[in-house]
Amino acid sequence: MKLFEYIERINLLHKLINNRKTGNPEKFAKRLGISTVRLYQLIEELKIMQAPICYSKKDKTYYYCRKFEISAKLTFTPLDDDELINLNAGFSIQSFANNNFFKL
Numbered sequence: 001m002k003l004f005e006y007i008e009r010i011n012l013l014h015k016l017i018n019n020r021k022t023g024n025p026e027k028f029a030k031r032l033g034i035s036t037v038r039l040y041q042l043i044e045e046l047k048i049m050q051a052p053i054c055y056s057k058k059d060k061t062y063y064y065c066r067k068f069e070i071s072a073k074l075t076f077t078p079l080d081d082d083e084l085i086n087l088n089a090g091f092s093i094q095s096f097a098n099n100n101f102f103k104l
Helices: 002-018 027-030 036-048 081-087 093-098
Strands: 053-056 061-064
Touching: 002 027, 002 036, 002 061, 027 093, 053 081
Parallel strands: none
Antiparallel strands: 053 061
């Protein structure tokens, strides 16, 4: 799925930038599995979200100009029936199915 790939890519991007091990833009894009143009777009998106990303021509690597943290993750937790009812504002799926809202 694209969402999982995106989250994994962001986490890898952060790890490489944080460790100053990105390489030049072409190598960095290749490591992330994206085009160089997409890398520039992604970095710009992160900068809009206040990520202090800089590039060292001398070291040929991206780095954070100041301390910065990215936390991107998804968690999946099975819910029991009581939790499902609470999430559905007191209605179970069965009560929705039997409700007149769905009858024409």
